[in-house]
Amino acid sequence: MNYLVNNFNVVAELFLQHLQLTLAVIFFSLLIGIPLGLLLARIRWLRGPVMSVLGIIYTIPSLSFFVLLIPIFGLGTRPAIVALTAYAQLLLIRNWLVGLTTIEPAVLEAARGMGLNGWQRFWQIEFPLALPMLLAGIRLVALSSIGIGTIAAFINAGGLGVLLFQGVITANYSKIFTGALAVTVLSFAANYFIRYLEQRAEFRIYGKRI
Amino acid sequence: MTIEMISSSAETIETPVSESGEIVFEHVSKTFATNSYPAVDQVSVRITAGDLVVLLGPSGCGKTTLLKMVNRLYEPDRGKIWIGGKEIHTLPVNELRRQIGYVIQQVGLFPHMTIQKNISIVPRLLGWEEKRINDRLEMLMQLIGLPVSYLPRYPRQLSGGEQQRVGLARALAADPEILLMDEPFAAVDAINRERLQTELIDLHSKLNKTILFVTHDVEEAFRLAKKIIVMRAGKLVQYGSPLELVTQPENEFIEELVGSNNILRKLSLVNVNSILKARENQSFYTSKFQPVEKPSTVLHPEDDLRSVISLLLCSGKDSLPVKDSEDQLLGMVGYSDLREMLISNLPSE
Known part of the structure; x- marks a missing residue:
């Protein structure tokens, strides 16, 4: 505990770095995942091949993935964001796709029959109805990025992993403890915050928490 | 004007x-x-x-x-x-x-x-x-x-x-x-x-x-x-x-x-006014609601009363013979029997 009190500014800075990394990963994941998921929802035969590729990416060990990207993106946060975004696609798209494909067909047929165009159907009907599942996907992405993100400290991406690596090298247990504690706090906070958003989205549709 | x-x-x-x-x-x-x-x-x-x-x-x-x-x-x-x-x-x-x-x-x-x-x-x-x-x-x-x-x-x-x-x-x-x-x-x-x-x-x-x-x-x-x-x-x-x-x-x-019992369905499709109008024009009866002449129409003990009334209407008669599976005549059943059966049964239910 002493370590945290004496080095609060250092820990806080690393905490913010970690948060920034996670937010960047969520942002880029959504940028790719939302349109890709929509495409898969529309074109059924694409689902198998795309999901297998995403599954294969997910199995690449994180440390080797980071290292593999260094020749292309150099050291620092860029290869970390790329790798974590690539992992995130499986979690995000799987959930988003379930959200989109489990919308009651009658609801979509009614929307079409009433004369809503494709864009209106997406914004007014599909997006709000699939939103709880999308948020569930985002929550998984946040949690996995916070976890795997600690390893990104190895390629100089900063974040709370720095405390862990330094602690291990210097056998400084209070440093390791502080790092682990900070990661846990971040994970819990992220989990509860996104879960809260999920429940709000669910409440609008179902009128109760599920 | x-x-x-x-x-x-x-x-x-x-x-x-x-x-x-x-x-x-x-x-x-x-x-x-x-x-x-x-x-x-x-x-x-x-x-x-x-x-x-x-x-x-x-x-x-x-x-x-x-x-x-x-x-x-x-x-x-x-x-x-x-x-x-x-x-x-x-x-x-x-x-x-x-x-x-x-x-x-x-x-x-x-x-x-x-x-x-x-x-x-x-x-x-x-x-x-x-x-x-x-x-x-x-x-x-x-x-x-x-x-x-x-x-x-x-x-x-x-x-x-x-x-x-x-x-x-x-x-x-x-x-x-x-x-x-x-x-x-x-x-x-x-x-x-x-x-x-x-x-x-x-x-x-x-x-x-x-x-x-x-x-x-x-x-x-x-x-x-x-x-x-x-x-x-x-x-x-x-x-x-x-x-x-x-x-x-x-x-x-x-x-x-x-x-098959569409003769009863006609009842809900035609109103009293149609009958009054039809009376003025006698040909209506002969052209549209001509009774189907089936002299051999026979009732069976297991027939329900809905089909009985339909058969009665189609036959154009007031009562029809009831026969069992061996073609034995069991009696005659007509409109009055139906009416009695239905009315007498109602309060006792």
Whole structure:
């Protein structure tokens, strides 16, 4: 505990770095995942091949993935964001796709029959109805990025992993403890915050928490 | 002077319906890629504006396909469809759909929107002003018999019958000339179904919309329809009023569809006034309701009384012999026996 009190500014800075990394990963994941998921929802035969590729990416060990990207993106946060975004696609798209494909067909047929165009159907009907599942996907992405993100400290991406690596090298247990504690706090906070958003989205549709 | 007045008032009664609700199918055919046979095969029919027309037939006969081609949820392979003199493909598809009310069996209300938002969605798409939308909402709620206090509620807070009423209000929201209804009451329980049917008849007489109503339920078709289109295997078999279907069935399929005891169904299709009118014109009896001469009509002990009365009516006699399986005569049964049986049984129940 002493370590945290004496080095609060250092820990806080690393905490913010970690948060920034996670937010960047969520942002880029959504940028790719939302349109890709929509495409898969529309074109059924694409689902198998795309999901297998995403599954294969997910199995690449994180440390080797980071290292593999260094020749292309150099050291620092860029290869970390790329790798974590690539992992995130499986979690995000799987959930988003379930959200989109489990919308009651009658609801979509009614929307079409009433004369809503494709864009209106997406914004007014599909997006709000699939939103709880999308948020569930985002929550998984946040949690996995916070976890795997600690390893990104190895390629100089900063974040709370720095405390862990330094602690291990210097056998400084209070440093390791502080790092682990900070990661846990971040994970819990992220989990509860996104879960809260999920429940709000669910409440609008179902009128109760599920 | 008086003659002029009469003729002009007669004219206004003659043409209360806008012709823009007319639907014409011209050699319409549609084959789905998954099937080798056509779902709809060379259907040509003219539906008069303001009529409530039921598309009737067994499942897979193409009635829903035909309906969905009107609002272009399906595209015909061949043929043309005209609405109020305009071929439907001359309009942008969403513009066309916003002019046509659409009600489906599973209702398909938007679960994340209040009743108010659900109903006002098409008027909003059409850019109506807020005041006009609110007036319309109030009028529609009154029309479907739900309190205005329901407007801020969500669909899940309503019963199945109430949801289908809201579905109907949503379809009527932008005041379309045409309403397409795809088995709208099939998923509602029997009591509510009958109530909804009555309300629809009532609503139709008030609004004068052209309603195209799909069902496989013969009773429902006969209750609602001004005219019935009977389809089978993609083809139009007969198009006529319920009475025409019963009295002049095109073939055995229609005969079977409208029921073997169709003589009783006639009872609900003809009113007392028809009898009074028929008396003035004696030929009515001989031409339309000529008793079927079957001297060999025989009752069996296990026949139910509904078929007995139907057989009595058809035979033109007042009583019929009852025989068992060995052709032994057991006695005679007639109208008076039925009356006694029914009346004496009622209070003791």
